[in-house]
Amino acid sequence: MRFQLTDEQQALRAAVRDVVGRFLSAGPSWLVAARGGADKGHSPAPLVDRGLWSALGELGVFSLRLPEAEGGAGLGLPEAVLVFEELGWALVPGPLVATHLAAGVVPGAATGEAVVAAADGSLVEWLDEADVVMPGAEGAVAMRSVDPLTPVHRVPAPARVEPVAVLLTAAEQLGTAGRVCGLAVQHARTREQFGQPIGAFQAVKHLCAQSLVRVEVARAAVYAAAVTGDAVDIAAARLLADEAAVRGARDCLQVHGGMGFTWESEVHLHLKRAWVRARRGGGGTESEELLAADLAGRAS
Incomplete structure (x- = not known):
């Protein structure tokens, strides 16, 4: 595709x-x-x-x-x-x-x-x-x-969640994942320690590289689900997008260090927003169950 x-x-x-x-x-x-x-x-x-x-x-x-x-x-x-x-x-x-x-x-x-x-x-x-x-x-x-x-x-009685709502939330998470990946790379290039950019250190390189991989995997899943509109594809996209946003924002904070938690930085706001979105629709549990049921059905 x-x-x-x-x-x-x-x-x-x-x-x-x-x-x-x-x-x-x-x-x-x-x-x-x-x-x-x-x-x-x-x-x-x-x-x-x-x-x-x-x-x-x-x-x-x-x-x-x-x-x-x-x-x-x-x-x-x-x-x-x-x-x-x-x-x-x-x-x-x-x-x-x-x-x-x-x-x-x-x-x-x-x-x-x-x-x-x-x-x-x-x-x-x-x-x-x-x-x-x-x-x-x-x-x-x-x-x-x-x-x-x-x-x-x-709310006292959980409401039914439309697949379209799940997909659009995944798209928002994908946007956050892309943003924090870019912020991490930008900071790694400009922040210097011991006379060189911190991006030269292997540990920081790995954080940025892993963030980019998660973004690209999630993007492929979200775009594919948008084309098919299939509930199982949407569930998989949601899980991958949640992971890319939350883990990407956490790694971005790690790259920024303590300054990422300050109000002068937007990094902590991305993490907090990703956490809240990840709780929509009861969290990823329903998506996990839907995906597991589909995989079990194929196996049988």
């Missing part, structure tokens, strides 16, 4: 990176809030950047898979995966997956005018900031989130 992107897919990915990049270059409000809360000695108040949310709506991020007759772009899962990979790379906060899935169902979701929250397994993210909350989040109880920029609530 070849994964050579078409000119249209490359243009879509570039457009998303350009829009998100303009907000990042101006100083993302969510990162400013996080650092401000840390300076004052308390956890920051999470927020959805409404300006960026509207810009993503205008770009068609949320309406991407809606038919053209309904005001969407009429594109498919491969294009959605490319978009969500970029959003994960940029650490964009907010219920991106829930709002994307609500396009065409909830008024304003497709255009970015409405922020939509939905239960994903036993958790629901951004409940208090949402304009619309989908059924299934009744009785949710606030929890302390490891990611200061992703508020979470626990």
Whole structure:
């Protein structure tokens, strides 16, 4: 299977990176809030950047898979995966997956005018900031989130998780994995110890190389699942993407040392976001069970 992107897919990915990049270059409000809360000695108040949310709506991020007759772009899962990979790379906060899935169902979701929250397994993210909350989040109880920029609530009855939601989460994880791999390599090239870049040391080389391998393996799995849409392929992609994001972020922290935990660095935020995403849909357990059942069925 070849994964050579078409000119249209490359243009879509570039457009998303350009829009998100303009907000990042101006100083993302969510990162400013996080650092401000840390300076004052308390956890920051999470927020959805409404300006960026509207810009993503205008770009068609949320309406991407809606038919053209309904005001969407009429594109498919491969294009959605490319978009969500970029959003994960940029650490964009907010219920991106829930709002994307609500396009065409909830008024304003497709255009970015409405922020939509939905239960994903036993958790629901951004409940208090949402304009619309989908059924299934009744009785949710606030929890302390490891990611200061992703508020979470626990719901009493776990909700069914759509395979598309799992795949788009995997795409976000893939974006994070690619980002932290790049950050690790960049730091290894510029940070010097004993008169030479730390990237010259074998242990650091191994961390960067292993991170890159995990990224490329996960990318192949996520892209393949986007093409097939098969639930088993999606489960495998989710597990590989989770591993690439979490282990990649941990190794990136190792390369950066103590400075990776400071608010001047974004590295620890990528790790915390990867941890939270890895708990969506009840964690990887359901994906592991689905994959194991398929393998057992083939063996028998």
